[in-house]
Amino acid sequence: MRKMTATCAALVSAAAFTAHADDQVFVGSPQGTVYVADSDTGEFTYFACFCFGPIVSIQPLGSDLLIGDSFGTVWTIDGQTSNTVDAVWVASGMLDMAINGDELLVVSQEGELIRAALDTGATIETFETPASATSVVVFDGTIYVGGTDGSIHSKNESESEWTAFGQMNSAVKTLGVRSDALIAADNTGQAKIIDWEGIGDDSYYVTTDTIDAGSTGNLNLFTQAPGAVHAFDADSLELVDTWTLPVPASAIFVRPGNICKADTNRNGTLEAGDLSAWIAAYNRGDFIADQNNDLNVTPTDFTAWVNNYNNGCE
Numbered sequence: 001m002r003k004m005t006a007t008c009a010a011l012v013s014a015a016a017f018t019a020h021a022d023d024q025v026f027v028g029s030p031q032g033t034v035y036v037a038d039s040d041t042g043e044f045t046y047f048a049c050f051c052f053g054p055i056v057s058i059q060p061l062g063s064d065l066l067i068g069d070s071f072g073t074v075w076t077i078d079g080q081t082s083n084t085v086d087a088v089w090v091a092s093g094m095l096d097m098a099i100n101g102d103e104l105l106v107v108s109q110e111g112e113l114i115r116a117a118l119d120t121g122a123t124i125e126t127f128e129t130p131a132s133a134t135s136v137v138v139f140d141g142t143i144y145v146g147g148t149d150g151s152i153h154s155k156n157e158s159e160s161e162w163t164a165f166g167q168m169n170s171a172v173k174t175l176g177v178r179s180d181a182l183i184a185a186d187n188t189g190q191a192k193i194i195d196w197e198g199i200g201d202d203s204y205y206v207t208t209d210t211i212d213a214g215s216t217g218n219l220n221l222f223t224q225a226p227g228a229v230h231a232f233d234a235d236s237l238e239l240v241d242t243w244t245l246p247v248p249a250s251a252i253f254v255r256p257g258n259i260c261k262a263d264t265n266r267n268g269t270l271e272a273g274d275l276s277a278w279i280a281a282y283n284r285g286d287f288i289a290d291q292n293n294d295l296n297v298t299p300t301d302f303t304a305w306v307n308n309y310n311n312g313c314e
Ligand SMILES: [Ca+2]
Pocket: 263, 264, 265, 266, 267, 268, 269, 270, 271, 273, 274
């Protein structure tokens, strides 16, 4: 994919508004089913069933969704119809999974971090990690791995060694991303927001039932094992809503909705920062970069972003 750079800031002008993100929130269950809700209502409906579980990770790939289960299978399903497109097997007892370019990063039940080919699932390499791994995410080409000792380390393509990024009180339960920060939760139910410079806030309690974390921009979302999603205000970190599912909950993934997509960093304000957020999202193929809503991220989405921005949001 052609890389975009920040040279077009003059095209945008300032505006302010309050937006409903209208995001789609996908939650996988321990039984292998996937439910989806609109972030405005939090009412979940059935989306897909693999009937193997637990589902440990849901990730976007173009217009498709990749669903990883604990048997080590990564399913590719159509993001609209939920039809199964492909399936590959990576590692038994998979704990977590992320996409890095054309590769999968998988945490095995032994706490190893495995690089595998996206199209075949074949192992390429097992990474040495500073601690036994529990969770992995990728953001803007950097890998973040959580460990059983509570440590979070990062590494990008140009680095040969892991760098200490953050520290939780106990084993890292899950890592999630929002545009400005990493969201981490540990086994004692404490969560922490750590910006991309590695500056963390004081941890706050979200419950020991927390399985996975996601973000709509204005909300930090945590799936709760008994079948709920707790929605916390992204700024105040107050619990503002609890959305219930008809099944227990495990992995979570948020697909940005089509309302006011020009607010690319999803903070409710149109500003210059949305351009750099769009460029970063474009370069990692994120759904939020898809400004013309054709479920693909292509260079034409830049023109669409400028148009969306200039049209403003209500
Ligand atoms: Ca914004």
